[in-house]
Amino acid sequence: MTTQTRARPCETDNSTGAVPSWDISTGVDGPGTRFVVFTGGCPLRCLYCQNPETWRMRDSRRVTVDELMTEIGKYRRFIEVAGGGVTISGGEPLLQPAFTGELLHRCRRLGLHTALDTSGNLGDRATDTLLADTDLVLLDIKAWDPRTYRALTGGDVAPTLRFARRLADLGRSTWVRYVLVPGHNDGDDEVDAVASFVATLPNVEHVDVLPFHRLGAPKYERLGIPFPLADTPPPSAELLEHVHTRFRAHGVKSR
Numbered sequence: 591m592t593t594q595t596r597a598r599p600c601e602t603d604n605s606t607g608a609v610p611s612w613d614i615s616t617g618v619d620g621p622g623t624r625f626v627v628f629t630g631g632c633p634l635r636c637l638y639c640q641n642p643e644t645w646r647m648r649d650s651r652r653v654t655v656d657e658l659m660t661e662i663g664k665y666r667r668f669i670e671v672a673g674g675g676v677t678i679s680g681g682e683p684l685l686q687p688a689f690t691g692e693l694l695h696r697c698r699r700l701g702l703h704t705a706l707d708t709s710g711n712l713g714d715r716a717t718d719t720l721l722a723d724t725d726l727v728l729l730d731i732k733a734w735d736p737r738t739y740r741a742l743t744g745g746d747v748a749p750t751l752r753f754a755r756r757l758a759d760l761g762r763s764t765w766v767r768y769v770l771v772p773g774h775n776d777g778d779d780e781v782d783a784v785a786s787f788v789a790t791l792p793n794v795e796h797v798d799v800l801p802f803h804r805l806g807a808p809k810y811e812r813l814g815i816p817f818p819l820a821d822t823p824p825p826s827a828e829l830l831e832h833v834h835t836r837f838r839a840h841g842v843k844s845r
């Protein structure tokens with residue numbers, strides 16, 4: 591379900607943020623059933639992005655932390671019983687670090703499990719306090735080679751790798767996510783490089799290898815944006831298993 595609030599001008603501080611929507615989900619957004627807050631704005635433009643409606647902060651509504659906490663409160667008992675928590679996703683939540691930090695802090699104070707879903711591109715904006723209020727980081731490492739990363743996302747891979755190392759130094763629990771896109775980041779060299787890097791991060795519990803899919807294509811159509819991977823097939827079961835095998839060969843748990 592996605593609940594919406596009325597539109598207001600969009601500015602963000604620690605008490606208000608740009609939030610296109612929120613939702614309840616079970617799966618890759620952290621353990622158990624999650625209340626997921628989608629924040630607005632993202633510096634990257636991943637070719638496979640499933641949430642292009644979150645790209646521009648100005649397209650989002652302005653929502654207060656209090657309003658969101660009221661909403662979260664309605665589901666609190668349900669997500670606790672389901673072993674879940676709250677995930678701040680996007681877009682890119684670290685584009686609004688004060689707002690995201692306050693939200694994580696308030697959830698933590700309620701005793702809710704907290705997760706931050708990020709590309710790490712703006713990891714330098716996450717304060718140690720924000721990370722201390724984060725039980726789990728879901729970190730997308732979208733590729734290793736800087737050219738592959740830039741072609742896939744439009745951005746620079748270095749900040750993500752720097753953030754990954756910092757999370758390890760801080761000992762923050764992390765799940766790495768690797769969206770497998772045939773013809774882009776499915777080469778053995780690419781996968782092996784990510785795997786050998788992750789193998790040096792003792793805080794990473796596992797890697798989620800997520801097969802690219804085209805389910806977001808209708809959103810692009812609605813927004814009048816060409817979907818760049820319209821002709822790219824999802825990875826085959828064999829390719830997916832092959833990539834799992836390569837991660838595991840480096841001692842990295844993958845699923």
Ligand code: SF4
Nearest residue numbers: 632634635636639681
């Ligand atoms: S980082 Fe996430 S929200 Fe931003 S473009 Fe990539 S997939 Fe989309």
